[in-house]
Amino acid sequence: DIVMTQTPLSLSVTPGQPASISCKSSQSLQKSDGRTFLYWYLQKPGQPPQLLIHDVSYRFSRVPDRFSGSGSGTDFTLIISRVEAEDVGTYYCMQSLHLYSFGQGTKLEIK
């Protein structure tokens, strides 16, 4: 099984400041064809998760460009360039190389 480990588990950010979340997988998420199967979700309070980033770095439809994803192999990062109040919630990374598994989640709050 692939274990996904996120850090930090919580984050308090002043509006307008950047935020960064790390996600590490227990094995490489790159398939032999070169594709890498890492995604980011945001779960706002009381809502189901919503897809932010697919395939490491591609923003899903209507996701603001202040969200960006990067990384390769086993190390990945989600960056919010300028945090806004509506970004509050819990962020999860997920892999789909071998079935599916999620990180523990990173709770973002506004200072």
Place this chain on the structure above:
Amino acid sequence: EVQLLESGGGLVQPGGSLRLSCAASGFTFSTYAMTWVRQAPGTGLEWVSSISDSGDHTYYGDSVKGRFTISRDNSKNTLFLQMNFLRAEDTALYYCAKAYTSDWYTCFDSWGQGTLVTVSS
């Protein structure tokens, strides 16, 4: 617009059974794999089970293997999860989710609001 509406949750005693349903609309249901993900109260997301577009292939997380069965009825655009031998640790909000692409190695782009399963005596 994609819509996924889960139903069938409720209170059940340990060892009991429940059948969850997910009614899908707004897309060609028979061409996408579907998945169940659950979230125990105050905790993170746990993948439960996935099924291929045709229903020929099914996959389960270790915690539910042998107790849960995923299925689908493409003629009725509905996904199911039969849950047997339920345990207290199965208590969670159960979401159904749609695959983003027709590729198996993909994520989930649409989620329902979830149906709550509580296992307690």
